[in-house]
Amino acid sequence: MRPALLCLLFCSTVLRATEGSRLRRLEADVKLLKTFIFGELTSIRDEVKEISNRVDILENNTVTHDPSSPNQEKNITFYNLGDKTGESGKTLQSSMLTCNEDFIANNGRIKDGYYYPCAKDIRLANVYPYRSTGVQGRLEVRHDRKWGTVCDDSFQSNVGEPYITNNVNMVCRMFGFRECQYMLNAVQGRGSGDIWMNYVRCDGQSSFLDCPHEGWGNGGCTHYEDIGFRMWN
Numbered sequence: 001m002r003p004a005l006l007c008l009l010f011c012s013t014v015l016r017a018t019e020g021s022r023l024r025r026l027e028a029d030v031k032l033l034k035t036f037i038f039g040e041l042t043s044i045r046d047e048v049k050e051i052s053n054r055v056d057i058l059e060n061n062t063v064t065h066d067p068s069s070p071n072q073e074k075n076i077t078f079y080n081l082g083d084k085t086g087e088s089g090k091t092l093q094s095s096m097l098t099c100n101e102d103f104i105a106n107n108g109r110i111k112d113g114y115y116y117p118c119a120k121d122i123r124l125a126n127v128y129p130y131r132s133t134g135v136q137g138r139l140e141v142r143h144d145r146k147w148g149t150v151c152d153d154s155f156q157s158n159v160g161e162p163y164i165t166n167n168v169n170m171v172c173r174m175f176g177f178r179e180c181q182y183m184l185n186a187v188q189g190r191g192s193g194d195i196w197m198n199y200v201r202c203d204g205q206s207s208f209l210d211c212p213h214e215g216w217g218n219g220g221c222t223h224y225e226d227i228g229f230r231m232w233n
Helices: 003-058 087-098 101-106 160-174
Strands: 062-064 122-130 134-143 146-148 179-183 195-197 228-232
Touching: 062 134, 101 122, 122 160, 122 179, 160 228
Parallel strands: 146 195
Antiparallel strands: 062 179, 122 134, 134 146, 134 228, 179 228
């Protein structure tokens, strides 16, 4: 009996040790799994937060053109891609002399990567259609017979929120679109040559080019800060 009892005690001791070892390994595996899941959830949370921030930025950068804005001129002549019937084209024929020569030459359409509105000395460069009724591109103005870009500082918080809205309304009005979204950091492509305007502060002027700014060619910007726009109806 004694050998059998000793064998039984030995086996139960070994089994208990084995079970304890397996339990410890299982606990370690569960701990590693919990750490992995926590890390994945944290990464997903951070990604969702970043996407949310980007959505907020895009929503804040979109301005619906307000006809009651002081930067709205009631009798402005415009013609844009939103017209599908050709009625604006008929109206245009009787008032073409009020539009600039680039607009007339291009018949108010995208040509060679540029879009010219009826208003003078302003255009979009590196242009592509946007949605079914709009355009997108880099904002450019003409000064001293040369085209140049506009620094995006004119559309950031350091210029002041009321001026940002005024600036967007002014650009939107000059191009004849209802809604505009400005794009920072040369999203619509970097220009070359002069950066004509910076820290623009529109406040009731008749043209974006007449708005106060830091002076033609002043402001210390680079073409990595060229402002772009999306416009649609």
